[in-house]
Amino acid sequence: MTGNQRDTTDDHEPGRANRAEPESGPRRRTGGRSARVREAVLKATAELIAEQGHERIPIAEIAERSGVHQTSIYRRWRTTNAIVLDLSQERLTSLWAVPDTGSLHGDLLAYAQRAAAAMAEPDGAVLLRALIAGAAEHAAAGDNAGVDAESVAAYVDAGNIPATHPLAERGRDLLDMLDRAASRGEPRLRLFDVLDGILAPIYLRTLFRIPGMDDAYLGSLVDKCLAHAAS
Amino acid sequence: MTGNQRDTTDDHEPGRANRAEPESGPRRRTGGRSARVREAVLKATAELIAEQGHERIPIAEIAERSGVHQTSIYRRWRTTNAIVLDLSQERLTSLWAVPDTGSLHGDLLAYAQRAAAAMAEPDGAVLLRALIAGAAEHAAAGDNAGVDAESVAAYVDAGNIPATHPLAERGRDLLDMLDRAASRGEPRLRLFDVLDGILAPIYLRTLFRIPGMDDAYLGSLVDKCLAHAAS
DNA sequence: AGGCTAACGCAAGTCCTCTTGCGTTAGCGC
DNA sequence: GCGCTAACGCAAGAGGACTTGCGTTAGCCT
Known part of the structure; x- marks a missing residue:
């Protein structure tokens, strides 16, 4: 599809299981703002799920609730399902x-x-x-x-x-x-x-x-x- | 839209549990062409699922495979998920x-x-x-x-x-x-x-x-x- | 067989999801 | 503090999902 088959699902566990990648790419920034954004998105998603009772939540809605721009969400997770999966693994x-x-x-x-x-x-x-x-x-x-x-x-x-x-x-x-x-x-x-x-x-x-x-x-x-x- | 809020999910069991609706609407046509269309759509969907291994199949694709026009599918089922649900209940x-x-x-x-x-x-x-x-x-x-x-x-x-x-x-x-x-x-x-x-x-x-x-x-x-x- | 109309085919539309390019902010190593 | 650049914000824009209006076909009932 986009030609990049790994980035979407790889950000879920930022700093835990660091597989020893020899030529690891750019060093990620997992703290500070990034962490806040992740937190806000996950929190907003959890709220919306609890309110609506289902997982079919448009990303635009999550963006509005969390205060994070749509683009950022799309770049990090790409789909609502990935967010919910992330949330469920944490929870x-x-x-x-x-x-x-x-x-x-x-x-x-x-x-x-x-x-x-x-x-x-x-x-x-x-x-x-x-x-x-x-x-x-x-x-x-x-x-x-x-x-x-x-x-x-x-x-x-x-x-x-x-x-x-x-x-x-x-x-x-x-x-x-x-x-x-x-x-x-x-x-x-x-x-x-x-x-x-x-x-x-x-x-x-x-x-x-x-x-x-x-x-x-x-x-x-x-x-x-x-x-x-x-x- | 069509102004009819029950047709989408009601066609699944055509002639079985006829709840005694006093002023039932227009009489449905469950045989002949309708049955053929339903058959074709379910068959195409089953094939596509078996081939691709997942249920995220665009309705356009089902339409092409089954030879049934998109519009007809949208009117009857509205979502891919409804088709798969129909299929699973039958199967x-x-x-x-x-x-x-x-x-x-x-x-x-x-x-x-x-x-x-x-x-x-x-x-x-x-x-x-x-x-x-x-x-x-x-x-x-x-x-x-x-x-x-x-x-x-x-x-x-x-x-x-x-x-x-x-x-x-x-x-x-x-x-x-x-x-x-x-x-x-x-x-x-x-x-x-x-x-x-x-x-x-x-x-x-x-x-x-x-x-x-x-x-x-x-x-x-x-x-x-x-x-x-x-x- | 003939009438009535549900269901289908078709072709525009409309809306919304998702992408892309670029400027800005701020995390991280020094 | 300072530099580098990952990650974010923003604003268009492309593409696909879904709808709508209308003409045509063919079930079903008498």
């Missing part, structure tokens, strides 16, 4: 410091409750959909989140998630939790048992707007997970 | 005649295999996303798929799904299956146990492109479901 990352309650059952329940609470936010479902759309875009771009299909399968067989996968961050946190439990002598759950047994139902119910995710329900999900580990 | 409805293998375990496994196979189609993930987007649009439009939140909750408590819900059709089929099992003397599973335990993991892995949904995996999902019913 669903910082929010998810995994609890340490002392027991696996308690940890899992707290985790489930946090996940359910995040989804219950006014923009929770929208952010989840953005995450999904992000995963789909990666796939459409040709690669499977930067890793080829076979090595992804190898990861999954080993009970892990490739580092560039949208769910990777959460996978790491969960693995820590499961390791803690094992070191306490509690049964060792596999990562995908938790993903399938706890996260998947919460996500399904969120996406299809099925209510009833109270503590009793979440508790039953956790119990099922643990029952399998025992058997 | 995911006709395809899902629920098997009757003689045992609950066999039925559930066959069901899981069909679901996984449908998701493995080149356009499976896209159609699933369209279904989700459809559910979200309903929600954004103000109502919860035509039913208010409380009555939805009541349905869910009773182990059922409201009739207008995107998953309703599949829910009905599944309930039939579960009833059959109960009448054979097998344990009675609740609908949402199947949704949470089988469909949710399949959907999660589809949406996030996690591979490894082979028969062994699907079998383990079914086993877990049944283990809970026995306990």
Whole structure:
């Protein structure tokens, strides 16, 4: 299209995982004004999503609300979806410091409750959909989140998630939790048992707007997970 | 515009649920040319999705491929997303005649295999996303798929799904299956146990492109479901 | 078979999204 | 502080999505 296939999605994590690029281009300016602009745009987008309930927000509207010029937004993100994806990664990352309650059952329940609470936010479902759309875009771009299909399968067989996968961050946190439990002598759950047994139902119910995710329900999900580990 | 605010999204189910509208407007023409046009558009859209791998297809392109004029498409569906939603409802409805293998375990496994196979189609993930987007649009439009939140909750408590819900059709089929099992003397599973335990993991892995949904995996999902019913 | 009109084809339009070039501001290294 | 230039603001402008009015075709009903 524009002939430049990398700039749009690369600015999302400005100063974190600095891959050792030998001839890295110009040095980015991540602080000060740039950071303020990013902040303002993300904040405005979150507000508009919460108000309107959907992600189809014209960039012009985000520009007006945030006080940032349209052009700047287009140059940095190019599409509304990229903004929402950026927002969702920030939100669903910082929010998810995994609890340490002392027991696996308690940890899992707290985790489930946090996940359910995040989804219950006014923009929770929208952010989840953005995450999904992000995963789909990666796939459409040709690669499977930067890793080829076979090595992804190898990861999954080993009970892990490739580092560039949208769910990777959460996978790491969960693995820590499961390791803690094992070191306490509690049964060792596999990562995908938790993903399938706890996260998947919460996500399904969120996406299809099925209510009833109270503590009793979440508790039953956790119990099922643990029952399998025992058997 | 046309002054008619219901035609766009109402043509999806031409002759099925005729709500008793007293002063129903002009009588629709659902057969012949209209049906051919609908067929051509849906077919072209499915092809383009399978080829390009995503749903961001300009209507002009669908018009060219299908031989139907842009204007006609705009008047009937208004957005690409509506077409894909239409397509997904048709596809995911006709395809899902629920098997009757003689045992609950066999039925559930066959069901899981069909679901996984449908998701493995080149356009499976896209159609699933369209279904989700459809559910979200309903929600954004103000109502919860035509039913208010409380009555939805009541349905869910009773182990059922409201009739207008995107998953309703599949829910009905599944309930039939579960009833059959109960009448054979097998344990009675609740609908949402199947949704949470089988469909949710399949959907999660589809949406996030996690591979490894082979028969062994699907079998383990079914086993877990049944283990809970026995306990 | 014939009338009525829903639905389609066609061709201009209109509106809005997105781009491009250039001047200005301000982050970062010295 | 000073220089360099990344990132922003601004104002046109190009391109594509969507609409509208009207004539034509063909379902559906009697």
